[in-house]
Amino acid sequence: MNLESKVAIVTGAAGCIGSTTAKRLASDGAAVVVCDVNLELAQNVADAIIADGGRATAIETDVTSTESIDAMVAQTIDQHGRIDILVTAAGGSARERASTVHGSSVEVIKQVLDVNLRGAIFCCRAVVGQMIAQEAGKIVNVASIVALQGSPGHADYAAAKAGVIAFSKTLALEVAPHNINVNCVSPGLVPRPGTRVxxxxxxxxxxxxxxxxxVSNLVAFLVSDEADFVVGQNYVVDGGRSLGLKGRR
Ligand SMILES: NC(=O)c1ccc[n+]([C@@H]2O[C@H](COP(=O)([O-])OP(=O)(O)OC[C@H]3O[C@@H](n4cnc5c(N)ncnc54)[C@H](O)[C@@H]3O)[C@@H](O)[C@H]2O)c1
Structure with a gap:
C-alpha cells in the first residue's frame, strides 16, 4: 500500500498486533506515532522502524485517560500538522480474571471496559475533529471474534469489543460525509510471544x-486509498473459526 505522506497513530503499538501494524504502516511510507502505556517498549518499536529507514515517534499514551489521549493527539498535530490514520489496538482481556461474571471483581470489569471500549471511543473522538478539518481520514478499530460469539470467562471483554463494533458503525455514518472511513477488524486467536500454540x-x-x-495486512488495506469506499464494516480474520462448530459434530 502507498502511505507516503500519511501520518498514522497506532495505539497499543508496543504489543503483538499493534507493533506489527505500526511497522507495516511505516514500511508502506507512513510517519507512525507509536503509542502505548509502556513507553520503553513503544520506544523500541519506534527505534526498530527508524533503523529500517522508516519514520516513527514514540509517545507514552494511556487510553484510559482522556488527558493522555488529548496530549498525544496535540503533540502529533504539533509535530506533523495532520492525522490521516488512527488504528486502535490498545486492549486485551484481563490477565488475571475469574471464569464467570459474578466471580469477577468490579475493578477488573471496569478496567477491561475502560481500555477496550472507552479507550477506542475517546481516541476516535480525539482525532475526528482534525480529520474533519482535513476532509479525509481512515480509522480502524481492533475488535475481536469474541464480540460475535459467546466466550465464557470473557463477558466484559466481549461486551467491550461488541461495543467497539457498534460504536464504529455509527461513527462511520457520522463522519462518512467528511471523507473519513471508519471500520473494524476482528481477529481470532493471534498468539503473543510465549503463548502455547x-x-x-x-x-x-x-x-x-x-x-x-x-491482521496488519488487512489494516494496511483498510487505511489505504484502495479502501476509500469501505464504510462501517467489521472484517473477521480468524481462519474460518467463527463460521463453524469445529470438532463438535
Ligand atoms: N491476540 C489475540 O488473539 C487477539 C484476538 C482478538 C483481538 N485482539 C485485540 O487486538 C488488540 C491487540 O492485542 P495484542 O494481542 O497485540 O495484545 P498485546 O497485549 O500484545 O498488546 C496490547 C498492547 O496494549 C497496551 N495497552 C494496554 N493498556 C493500555 C492503555 N491503557 N493505554 C495504552 N496502551 C495500553 C499494552 O501495553 C500492549 O502493548 C487488542 O485490542 C486485543 O483485544 C487480540
Missing amino acids: DHIPATNYLGRVATPDT
Missing part, C-alpha cells in the same frame, strides 16, 4: 496458527 491449528478451518501480520 500447539492446540491452535485445531481451532480454525485453515488448520494453522495466525500471525500478527494476518
Whole structure:
C-alpha cells in the first residue's frame, strides 16, 4: 500500500498486533506515532522502524485517560500538522480474571471496559475533529471474534469489543460525509510471544496458527486509498473459526 505522506497513530503499538501494524504502516511510507502505556517498549518499536529507514515517534499514551489521549493527539498535530490514520489496538482481556461474571471483581470489569471500549471511543473522538478539518481520514478499530460469539470467562471483554463494533458503525455514518472511513477488524486467536500454540491449528478451518501480520495486512488495506469506499464494516480474520462448530459434530 502507498502511505507516503500519511501520518498514522497506532495505539497499543508496543504489543503483538499493534507493533506489527505500526511497522507495516511505516514500511508502506507512513510517519507512525507509536503509542502505548509502556513507553520503553513503544520506544523500541519506534527505534526498530527508524533503523529500517522508516519514520516513527514514540509517545507514552494511556487510553484510559482522556488527558493522555488529548496530549498525544496535540503533540502529533504539533509535530506533523495532520492525522490521516488512527488504528486502535490498545486492549486485551484481563490477565488475571475469574471464569464467570459474578466471580469477577468490579475493578477488573471496569478496567477491561475502560481500555477496550472507552479507550477506542475517546481516541476516535480525539482525532475526528482534525480529520474533519482535513476532509479525509481512515480509522480502524481492533475488535475481536469474541464480540460475535459467546466466550465464557470473557463477558466484559466481549461486551467491550461488541461495543467497539457498534460504536464504529455509527461513527462511520457520522463522519462518512467528511471523507473519513471508519471500520473494524476482528481477529481470532493471534498468539503473543510465549503463548502455547500447539492446540491452535485445531481451532480454525485453515488448520494453522495466525500471525500478527494476518491482521496488519488487512489494516494496511483498510487505511489505504484502495479502501476509500469501505464504510462501517467489521472484517473477521480468524481462519474460518467463527463460521463453524469445529470438532463438535
Ligand atoms: N491476540 C489475540 O488473539 C487477539 C484476538 C482478538 C483481538 N485482539 C485485540 O487486538 C488488540 C491487540 O492485542 P495484542 O494481542 O497485540 O495484545 P498485546 O497485549 O500484545 O498488546 C496490547 C498492547 O496494549 C497496551 N495497552 C494496554 N493498556 C493500555 C492503555 N491503557 N493505554 C495504552 N496502551 C495500553 C499494552 O501495553 C500492549 O502493548 C487488542 O485490542 C486485543 O483485544 C487480540
